[in-house]
Amino acid sequence: MLDENKHIDSLFADGLKGMSVEPNPEVWNAINGKMAAARRKRRGVIIFVSTALAASVLLFFGIANRSLFNSEPGSVHIEQLSDNTSSVNRLNQTETLGDIRENNATENKIISEKKGNGVFIAENASNFAKNIVQPVITSKEIKFEKESLLNSIPEGIKLLLNGANQVPERLQYQQAEKSKAIQLSAEDLIVMNNLLAMEQSKKDELRKNRWAIIGQISSAYSNEESASSANSGIVSFGGGVKVNYALGEKLALQTGFMYNRVGQDMGGSSMSMAFADPIGEGETNDINRQERTFLPSHTSAGNIRYTGGNIEDKTNAEYMVASTYSSSDDLMQSFETIEVPILLRYNLTQKRLGVYFSGGIGANWIVENGVYRTSGFRQKIGEIENLRTTNFSSLFGLGFEYQLSPKVRIGLEPSFKYYLNSINKSGRFDYKPYSIGVHTGIRYNF
Amino acid sequence: MENRELEQIVKDCSKGKSKAQELLYREFAPKMLGVCLRYSNDLNEAEDNLQDGFIKVFQSIKSYQFKGSFEGWIRRIMVNTALEKFRKSKNMQVVDEVWEPDPDSEPDESIQNSDIPLEVLLQMIQGLPDRYQMVFSLYVLDGYTHNEISEVMDISVGTSKSNLARGRAILKQKVNDYLSEKENKLKIC
Numbered sequence: 075m076l077d078e079n080k081h082i083d084s085l086f087a088d089g090l091k092g093m094s095v096e097p098n099p100e101v102w103n104a105i106n107g108k109m110a111a112a113r114r115k116r117r118g119v120i121i122f123v124s125t126a127l128a129a130s131v132l133l134f135f136g137i138a139n140r141s142l143f144n145s146e147p148g149s150v151h152i153e154q155l156s157d158n159t160s161s162v163n164r165l166n167q168t169e170t171l172g173d174i175r176e177n178n179a180t181e182n183k184i185i186s187e188k189k190g191n192g193v194f195i196a197e198n199a200s201n202f203a204k205n206i207v208q209p210v211i212t213s214k215e216i217k218f219e220k221e222s223l224l225n226s227i228p229e230g231i232k233l234l235l236n237g238a239n240q241v242p243e244r245l246q247y248q249q250a251e252k253s254k255a256i257q258l259s260a261e262d263l264i265v266m267n268n269l270l271a272m273e274q275s276k277k278d279e280l281r282k283n284r285w286a287i288i289g290q291i292s293s294a295y296s297n298e299e300s301a302s303s304a305n306s307g308i309v310s311f312g313g314g315v316k317v318n319y320a321l322g323e324k325l326a327l328q329t330g331f332m333y334n335r336v337g338q339d340m341g342g343s344s345m346s347m348a349f350a351d352p353i354g355e356g357e358t359n360d361i362n363r364q365e366r367t368f369l370p371s372h373t374s375a376g377n378i379r380y381t382g383g384n385i386e387d388k389t390n391a392e393y394m395v396a397s398t399y400s401s402s403d404d405l406m407q408s409f410e411t412i413e414v415p416i417l418l419r420y421n422l423t424q425k426r427l428g429v430y431f432s433g434g435i436g437a438n439w440i441v442e443n444g445v446y447r448t449s450g451f452r453q454k455i456g457e458i459e460n461l462r463t464t465n466f467s468s469l470f471g472l473g474f475e476y477q478l479s480p481k482v483r484i485g486l487e488p489s490f491k492y493y494l495n496s497i498n499k500s501g502r503f504d505y506k507p508y509s510i511g512v513h514t515g516i517r518y519n520f
Numbered sequence: 521m522e523n524r525e526l527e528q529i530v531k532d533c534s535k536g537k538s539k540a541q542e543l544l545y546r547e548f549a550p551k552m553l554g555v556c557l558r559y560s561n562d563l564n565e566a567e568d569n570l571q572d573g574f575i576k577v578f579q580s581i582k583s584y585q586f587k588g589s590f591e592g593w594i595r596r597i598m599v600n601t602a603l604e605k606f607r608k609s610k611n612m613q614v615v616d617e618v619w620e621p622d623p624d625s626e627p628d629e630s631i632q633n634s635d636i637p638l639e640v641l642l643q644m645i646q647g648l649p650d651r652y653q654m655v656f657s658l659y660v661l662d663g664y665t666h667n668e669i670s671e672v673m674d675i676s677v678g679t680s681k682s683n684l685a686r687g688r689a690i691l692k693q694k695v696n697d698y699l700s701e702k703e704n705k706l707k708i709c
Contacts, residue, residue: 082692083660089641091661093554101567102545105574106538112579113536 100267107274118321125327128416132435132466283519286318288330288485294511296336298374308408310335318419318517328417328432334491336507337408339448340373373407373458375505376498378445380456407458409497409507410442415469428475428483438465440497458498466494475517487513526590534582541578548591549574552598558657559602561646573601599662603672606654636698644694651675652687659684 290313297307316330372378417434440463445456473487493506526547532540553570560566576597584593645653654673658664659680664672669680 082688082695085636085695086641086645086656086691087660089636089638090554090558090645092551093557093638093642094550095553095557095563095566097549097553097567097570101549101571102542104571105545105578106542108575109536109538109541109578 098263100263104270107270111277121319121321121327125416125418129435132416132437283481284320286320286517286519288316288318288328288515288517290314290316290332290485290487290513290515292332292334292489292511292513294334294491294509296338296507296509298338298505298507306339308335308337308339308406310337310408312511314413316415316417323424324421326419326421328419328434329415332413332415332436333410334413334438334509335408335410336509337406338373338375340370340405340407369455370405372503373445374503375407375409376458376460376500376503378456379459380445381454404448405455406446406448406452408442408444408446409440409458409461411438411440411465413438413467417469417471419473426477428477430473430475432469432471432473432487432489434469435494436467436469436491438467438493439463440465460499462495462497462499465497467491468494471513473513481519483517483519485513485515485517487515489513527586530581530584530586530590533578534584544577545574548594551591552594555595555598555662556602557642558645558661559599559606559654561650569598569602569605572605573598576601595662599658600672603654606650607674635702636695640698644691644698647694648687648690652683652690655680655683656687656691 292312293309294312295307295309312332312334314330314332316328316332318326318328320326369380370378413436415434415436417432419430419432422429422431440461443457443461444454445458447453447455469489469491471487471489473485475483475485477483488510489512490508490510492508496504496506498505529540529543529547533544549570552573553566556566556569556573557563560569573594577594580597584590645657648656651673655669658669658672659666666677666680666684669675670677673680675683
């Protein structure tokens, strides 16, 4: 009995153990497709987690900055310069102009003796508030690969034997029912392969156009929320380059470099700073008003460090020269930044005209900071002190894109940007500019 | 394929390189389809198992420690894939069976392998009831013990032995039938 069993076992084992059958080529296509999908999914998860992490960190810093540096404006004082610059009076914000007159009587006498040679740098909260200007889809063309369709028809089964002395034989199914079942399956396979080919074609198209480069220029109006009505925003131009990575059909991630400028036009601030009658002594005061110019010691963004050659710094009386400023001079402060945004973009439609939302966070590095005299010609006279170099902002936009060709689109994107932290390190100044702008640009998919 | 070459391909596969995966597939797919055919009822089912099996191979290739035969490792995955499907799709409520051999169904001792074509042998195995087919293939063709079979199929050792015996008996009968039919045809000719 044992021998019988061994015999029947060896009969099948010898024949079937080394059996090799060439599989249908579609089997590999299906395996490869699934592995590629798994790789894409894994990559997508990594990108999503990284983005979420980066966004969380940025948001955390934004909130931290906001809570840490969102303090009440500190006491604002008036500083008056004379040739004896060491006698600078600092008055509390609550002090009135009358108080100023009384407290500075001595200095005013000195001023009157130095007719026309002084520049006043004054600072008063009420005056300050009133007068200082605060500042893309794819082609629908679907190509079916000939090979994949041809290969979808089973070629049969090749039976190869491992033994060197055995000749490979074609495995034939003799039972009619089984043959029929195989034929039906072949038809099903063709349908399935067509569907797979279509799906793959879509994925290929998406993969082909996953990356895009976007060049943009922008014009934006910027201002600051705490600016008084006397101040007005400025309109500036910027631009830059972004890279777009499609996470899926709808969602994309964008980053890049953008140049921006924010600031404020402090129209007439010098005039207002010449607070009419600082001395309170009739004629002498009139003389002062004609020959001296009052400039603010700070704006809402921070203290001003005057650097102009003919502008007197409060700490350098020896450089004080006759004022070249009239009371009609205008001042402007501006901050030029390089921004690295991280944006998530969601496509609402992706036809010839595409509509999308975008939102995210940007890191802004202040590369230029200046206070300018703008009457007549623009001249830099100083800059804001103690600024935070890196600042964070939130960004929102609603964009429109028009497809010129499968690869090229032009776009228009109204956007809003708001700084999450005060750009000044000091708690005395809470300056968070915002800007409303329109980006126009061209996008190239690759 | 040389061992060194295979080792490099396996390493590349563990890094997710699709070209290496394709090379590995081309090397082992025909043999593994042969394995899958023994555990399936037809070619389509076998190719499904082959596909699922290779996806598992690529997903878990990092766990291969280069100890033992790589082909054996793949083969094990293919068999496990077939078993997994079998467990899911088939009713596994197998009762213990007592089997007594039929004295009339003894095979001819002079049967040679070359007397029966491979496709006929394969059809005979595929024509067995599923549980007999599984047990016979595991025991005879892939070298599983009854203890191992009882574990992977979640049956008792006795049931495994019984199923094997019944499977053998059916196969013996089929072999005899085939040879008789063949002999008759020759006589007619």
